[in-house]
Amino acid sequence: MSRTFLPAPYGPPRTVWDRINPVRLIGELSETRYWMYLLLLPSALLITAVVLYPTLYGMQMSFREMRLNRPDLGTGFVGLRHYERMLSDPVFWVSLRNTAVWVTFSIVIEFVVGLIAALALNRNLPGTKVLAVLILLPYFLPNVVAGHMWALMLDPRLGVINDLLVRIGLLEGYKAWFADPGTAMAAAIVVEAWHSFPFFTLLLLAGLKGIPTDLYKAADIDGAGPFAQLRLITLPMLRTIIAAAVILRVIGLVNSPDLLLILTSGGPGRSTQVLSLYAFQTAYRDFNFGYAGALSVVMFVFLMVFAWAYIRITKVNQE
Amino acid sequence: MSTLTLRGVRKSFGLLEVLHNVDLELEDGGFLVLLGPSGCGKSTLLSIIAGLEPASGGDVLIGERVVNDVHPKDRNIAMVFQSYALYPTMTVERNMGFGLEMRGVPTAERDGKVLDAARLLQVEHLLARKPGQLSGGQRQRVAMGRAIVRDPELFLFDEPLSNLDAKLRVEMRTEIKRLHDRLGTTVVYVTHDQVEAMTLGTRVAVMREGVIQQLADPQTIYDRPANMFVAGFIGSPAMNFISGVLEAGPGGPAFVYEAGRLRLSLPEPAMPRGVAMGRPVILGTRPEHLTLGSGSAARLSGTIDVVEPTGPDTMVVAMIGGQPVTARLPPRVALRPGEPVELAVDTSALNFFDPESGERL
Structure with missing residues (x-):
């Protein structure tokens, strides 16, 4: 041997x-060959505990009765009753429409402003580094802080914005922006866009840095003007980053009720009621966890469908 | 008629002056190579000709027209970049036709020109592909096709072959030469590769630290370099330099080296004109102008240091006057390191330089 x-x-x-x-x-x-599964096991357990289990628990909750203020009803299985109720719930449909408005306008404004800021910062002129920090500042503020700050600035009696608008003659008298159903959503969108456009700036700037400068030189010689260069070089080269940023931001906007909770609580009336806020209030104000669970599942499905369709349409996965 | 004229072109970045008073003229149909080590300002000069960077002073003329303030797109030029700079999101066809598209040329005419250029460069079968699906050599061809389609007054090439592997580089070099012969367009070509410069250029401008050291046809640059920098930069292996003194001896004039102990007899025609005897000089001789032989009067004596067979030739490095001297000898010479050697010098091809300024005497 x-x-x-x-x-x-x-x-x-x-x-x-x-x-x-x-x-x-x-x-x-x-x-x-079992070794790799053993190595994956700790993280798989962790993900199961903090992601998979709560998600599945929330989903099964949507098929149960769970009203904390009506313990007499028990927590029995009710099948699709919550989903049926949703179809005839006018607040659900208003919230759905408001969510679409809230997300669409916020994303468009944030993308456009974010892109302009990124293009400006990418020019490497003197002072752009300081400017970059200033531009990114809003994003560093917690939603709660940003919300209260703007609530104060837009206050109907004390607000500095009312004061400025009256002084320069755009407004005749002080206006209660969040008390008027006609302006509440628009005002909230302005606050949201102000707070989150730096997210797009940051990601788009990183993308812009990755575009070879020779392409712009070649385009200069080929005779493409600034707008043609933006349309035919910059935006196509940023496509993947734009798609990722939009999906991330849409998920954030659909799921986070915090800013609207602080600014309007969904009011006046139901004019700024969005799905996330409705689900939050159903759970923690009305203590109806079963119905809130069903609302969350619907949001989850909407987001899945949106992300799938968006990736299909933009074809980012085909490069 | 000259297609390109530069008059006193200067460029500085802050206090750093990277181009000093560059003057040159390039005749119609000429092929000018800007050659130099990295950082010599050759690419900056090309950018200034293209209009991608403003000059700090001087004039750029394309044809009869001063183009200092003319936008690159209106200079009637086309440029091939080292990175190729193909638009990654467009097909090869659109890439090649993009310049015409931006100039509003009708689609039918554009397609015809793109197809002609694609045929010329043998990339017809690639027209529907994206640049990401092409090999390096194919991208290079497409980049040249994009320039050809425009039919410009002046072609600018910025180190176009540097990203290719050695074999492909040689092939594309030949291709560029063939294209130039066929199209007859005026070319300015930037490279740090002396072989590209020698093979392609009708005129070569050797640059160093923002100054043109010599502007001449390639053979003149090789045979009669203006200074030691040009002499050492062109040619591989490089020109040999031996320092010594010119003396008038009993047997005629001679180059005396190694502290006066050794002498190389020179016939009268080989002597530099107007140089006083007793003057220290640097003698420059190319490796191929040295042969084995003790019979000749003009010879260098030394000891063999290294023998490097390359196949067609054998490079022999000998220590002569304490300085390494390389000779390009026939293959299979029976020489060993440590042996004494006598190298006969072709005195008709000698160069003499001033030891202080490095200028040719």
């Missing part, structure tokens, strides 16, 4: 201790 000079865990077992030595056993296991 040939002698082996390999250290302990390797080579054929020679003693009883070799057969039970844990270091040796792990060493042998690491040579098998």
Whole structure:
């Protein structure tokens, strides 16, 4: 028999201790194809505990009765009753429409302003580094802080914006922006766009830095003007980043009720009621967790469908 | 008629002056190579000709027209970049026709020109592809096709072959030469590769630190370099330099080296004109002008240091006067390191330089 000079865990077992030595056993296991599953196990367990379980629990909740202020009803299985109720719930339909308005206008404004800021910062003129920090500042503010700050600035009696608008003659008297159903949503969208456009600036700027400058030189010689260069070089080159940024931002906008909760609580009337806020209030104001769960599942499905359709339409996965 | 004229072109970035008073003229149909080590200002000069960067002073003329303030698109030029700079989101066809598209040329005419150029460069079968699906050599062809389609007054090439592997580089070099012969367009070509410069150029401008050291046809640059920088930069292996003194001896004039102990007899025609005897000089001789032989009067004596067979030739490095001197000898010479050697010098091809200024005497 040939002698082996390999250290302990390797080579054929020679003693009883070799057969039970844990270091040796792990060493042998690491040579098998099960090893990679073992290595994945800790993170799989963690994801199951903090992501998969809560998601599935929320989903099964939507098929149950769970009203904390009506313990007499129990927590029994009710099938699709919550979903049926949703179809005839006018607040749901208003919230759905408001969500579409809220997300669409916010995204468009944030993208356009973010792109302009990114293009400006990409020019590397003197002072752009300081400007970059200033432009990114709003994004560093927590939603709660930004919301309260704007609530104060837009306050009907104390607000600095009312004061400015009256002084320059755009407004005749102070206006309660969030108390008028005609302006509440628009005002909230302005606050949201102000707060989150730097997200687009940041990602688009990173994308712009990756576009070779030779392309613009070639385009200069080919005779493409600034607008043609933006349309035919810059935007196509940013397509993947734009798609990723839009999906991330849409998910954020659909799921976060915090800014609207602070600014309007969905009012006046239902004029700024969005789905996330409706689900939040159904759960934590009305204590109807079953129905809130069903609303969340609907949002989840909408987002899945949106992301799928958006990727299909923009064809970003085909490059 | 000259197609390109530069008059006193200067460029500085802040206090750093990268181009000093560049003057040159390029005749119609000429092929000018801007050659130099990296950082010598050759690419900056090309950018100034293209209008991609403003000059700090001087005039650029294309044809009869001063184009200092003319936008690149209106200079009637086309440029091929080292990175190719193909638009990655467009097909090869659209890439090639983009310049015409931006100039509002009708689709039918555009398609015809693109097809002609694609045929010329043998990339017809690639027209529907995106640049990302092409190999390096194919991208290079498409980039040239994009320039040809425009039919410009002046072609600008910025190190177009640097990103290709060695074999492809040689092929494309020949291709560029063939295209130039066929199309007859005026070309300005930037490179740091002396072989490209020698093979392609009708005129070569050797640059160093923002100054044109010599502007001449390639053979003149090779045979009669204006200074030691040009002499050392062109040619591989480089020209040999030996320092010594010119003396009038009993047997005629001679170049005396190694502290006066060794001498190289020179016939009268080989002597530099107007140089006083007793003057220190640097003698420059190319490796191929040295042969084995003790019979000749003009010879260098030394010791063999290294023998490097390359196949067609064998490079022999000998220590002569304490300085390494390379000779390009026939293959299979029976020489060993450490042996003494006598190298006969072709005195008709000698160069002499001033040791202080490095200028040719």
